Amino acid sequence: MDFKLSAADLEVQARARAFSEQHLFPNEIACDERKLTKEKLAEIRQQVIAHKLNGYIHSKTDGGQGYTPMQQILVAEEIGKATCGMWTVVWKASTPLRRGTQWQRDTFLLPFNAGKGRSCFAITEEGAGSDPSLVKTSAVMRNGKWVINGEKWFVTSADASTVVIVHAHVDGDAAKPTLFIVDMDQPGVKIKRIPQFMHSYLYEHYEMVFDNVEVEDNRRLGEVGQGFDLTKEWFTETRVEIAAHCLGAAIRATEIANDYAAGRIQFGKPIRDFQAIEFMLADMAVEIMAAKSFLYRVGAELNEGMDPKLMHAKASALKLYNSEMAGRVVDKALQILGGRGYMRENPVERLYRDVRVDRIWEGTSEIQRVIIAGQIKKRGLGIYTGWTA
Structure with missing residues (x-):
């Protein structure tokens, strides 16, 4: 069983990370304060193309980048580290457009993935x-x-x-x-x-x-009469994307909290040396490890051509777990930062506000539990508790 990311995977991940750190992170406060200019936004959009991220969930035939499902997850994780929903600047045509007529593909799908319309x-x-x-x-x-x-x-x-x-x-x-x-x-x-x-x-x-x-x-x-099926397909892909965003948000919050805990001296030593803090960091790290393992496993299964019905089932579990994980992890990060974590200039404060909606949109946590329970009734526990070769 090979869990390594390929050289191509790492290259895509590195480009997405560079884009986020160089072009999204520096503009977060301006976005939060609604001061992001049209000129700056246009510059960022040019960088989306330069970093080969436009239409990243679509095949080359559909005008996208032709990334594998795993590579799409890696991109979503990296851009998900940005606050204020700035990841949405990385445009992609709505999933149902793939199923359109040739005229609809030529008029909407292909131009939208190229950045000509949305x-x-x-x-x-x-x-x-x-x-x-x-x-x-x-x-x-x-x-x-x-x-x-x-x-x-x-x-x-x-x-x-x-x-x-x-x-x-x-x-x-x-x-x-x-x-x-x-x-x-x-x-x-x-x-x-x-x-x-x-x-x-x-x-x-x-x-x-x-x-x-x-x-x-x-x-x-x-x-x-096909609308719900097309909408459900969109929901399924979006739920995996949200799960990746949540992972990225949790990682960034934990990195900030970990660095702060190492440098913040109280009572003569770094606060990370106090058990109350180190236990929080330990719990955060384990939560992230579990979420990443789950997400990457599904990514690998998608690479191998997972049955869309199973994808629907697992996407709900992914969104449920990762969105609730992000809430717990970011909350701990803010607690470690104390008053500084409550300041809007701190990315953790913005992440704290950002991740709350991930338990709501594209299907609430409660709806995900309904779907998961229904899948257990229909397919048995093995869909979640088993392991296939």
């Missing part, structure tokens, strides 16, 4: 979050066009996007969930509100209204 995803509503069957947004065919009506919440990175992928129910029928590609400047597309959240984030999370928005049938992504 997509965001709209599924959540005021009354529909964990249960997408409660979505009220509808799409009705009238005079040869789809007419979309509804309201969406938490449309992440909407202000940076040129199109929004809307999850709607055809004819208001929950059995017909369907995705539509809608231009952000389409008549009837309205920004209702830009809510402010606990964390700072490079882009905004709009609340949007779709008021009699008309789109041609060529903007329908997939078949009528």
Whole structure:
């Protein structure tokens, strides 16, 4: 059993790390204070291309970098160390666009991975979050066009996007969930509100209204009724990505706390020599080791062509464990730093705010437990407790 990263893996990891440390970390405070200029953001975007990170989850055929699943995880871990959601500057086309028609691929998938346009995803509503069957947004065919009506919440990175992928129910029928590609400047597309959240984030999370928005049938992504399957595929990949972000955040927080504990002298010795502190660092290190082992194991299995159904099951476990691990680890890091850890200028303070949402978006911890329990009932405990050669 070979657990070593290949030379190619290490090269991708090193580029992602260099990008984060040289181009994201120095701009975090400006982002947190909403002082990041358009000129600086444009410079960072150029560096995304220079470091071969644009479209990093996509194959070369789809306009991406052609990285293996393991390499994608390594990239997500490194950029996940950045605060204020600055990792989102590393753009990639929404996963469902892979399943589009040739026209949709040529018009959206390939240009978006190249940085010419961007997509965001709209599924959540005021009354529909964990249960997408409660979505009220509808799409009705009238005079040869789809007419979309509804309201969406938490449309992440909407202000940076040129199109929004809307999850709607055809004819208001929950059995017909369907995705539509809608231009952000389409008549009837309205920004209702830009809510402010606990964390700072490079882009905004709009609340949007779709008021009699008309789109041609060529903007329908997939078949009528296929929307939830396409959305679930997106959720699965995003959950693995979030798990990697959480690992990166925990590692950065622990490194900062460890360095501080070695240099902070109290009562004549470094505070790391006090058992209360060294035990926290020990627990943090073990949590990170367990999370990394889990994540990299899944990455290796994905490299070997894991069954998508098993990926769905394991992605939920990954997101659950790593998001809750990050919360525990970053909390300990802040405690070790004391008052300094509570200052916004300290990356740990920003990470503390950042990682809290990872237990919520793309499926709450409670929803992940529902999925995991369902998989145990369906497939047996071995899916989580076993080990395959």
